[in-house]
Amino acid sequence: MENLGVGELLAIGLVLFMLFGSKKLPDVARSIGRSLRAFKAEAAKPDAEEPEPVEAPSPEEQARLLEERAARLRAEAARARRDDTG
CATH class of the missing domain: 1.20.5 (Single alpha-helices involved in coiled-coils or other helix-helix interfaces)
Known part of the structure; x- marks a missing residue:
């Protein structure tokens, strides 16, 4: 998949602006950022907390x-x- 160009980013921004309006758009972006941050934190936990092997x-x-x-x-x-x- 190739990187998004300026035209694609403008089109996405315009669609988001039309869907949410200028007052809701910052709240939507903030909640998406929080969700991504929480997801990354939870995804990193299993690597850090690997269970110790149980000796038979x-x-x-x-x-x-x-x-x-x-x-x-x-x-x-x-x-x-x-x-x-x-």
Whole structure:
């Protein structure tokens, strides 16, 4: 895409002037500027706040956690059986 020339810029300015009028045009330009500034600030945030990689637990730690969960499930099943029969 080529750069805009003087004629194109004048045409765009004339259309904006006709749409918004001389009183609203500065407010419109100001709000567009604020929106672009906010968008640029939000777009730059993910680069600055890159999450740290999470270290996976060792196989031994994973096995221990699975055994603890299995023991809890067995205890809950036994409690449920006792509640059903008693």
